[in-house]
Amino acid sequence: MKKTNAARFLDTKKVKYDLVEYDVDEADLSAVHVAETLGQNVEQVFKTLVLRGNANGIFVAIIPGNAELNLKKAAKVSGNKNAEMVAMKELLPLTGYIRGACSPFGMKKNYPLFIHDSCLNYDFIFVSAGKRGMQIQIDPKDLISCANARVCDLINV
Template sequence: ENDLSAGHIAEQLGEDIEQVFKTLVLRGDKTGHFVCVVPGEDEVDLKKAAKISGNKKADLIPMKELLPTTGYIRGGCSPIGMKKPFPTYFHETCILFDYIYVSAGVRGLQLKINPDDLVKYVGATVCDLVSDK
């Protein structure tokens, strides 16, 4: 299965796409790597992400760096269990739901979890991270 899109995953799960979150790894110009977890249909706002993480500038890391940095491949990146703990930020809409879905660390496998529990477990900050529509 090559369709890794949040829309496809939501359809397979029979869930609202707003509850399917993707995990993105960024690099800030001051703090280094950090993680943003955003709704699958949204795009992370790089300026917002940089500011909230204490950077002036931030960019997504190149795909070739994902596995050596996190231990995960594209489409299977989870906010839980990375090679080392990185500062993690969840988009604020996660708290609107009783549960959300994030990658369980393998392509095609999702973890259904209470967002408050997940945020607490990974020591994340909840904030506005996505581009305005």
């Protein structure tokens, strides 16, 4: 299994993690499908979303795979009045990652990261390893500390 930029980033931080491979369905890149393929609880498979705020620019929200991002909450916690998802064509130039493989680790720049507080309910969560067909299994506390992520409420209830 070839290491990704995200895995190499975690190696430099000396963080314990596991790389987990799964079969990709190009027709369904959703976190729900990833969770089903891995046989894991969808609430532990987090998706990484890249947004643009009106005041502070690009930031990243990491939320459970079955949840819907609340743009007002995301804007507020990031110090913006409003925020929107970046266009898909901007994802690769901004982050170095493509849709369905956007990892919170090893992006081109260190964007502010915000992770939904439900991550602390689990001993481990999954996030993209930066390549379709590969996830990182990690203790959420390690993710928070090595990525300098802020824990907050980001989703619709």
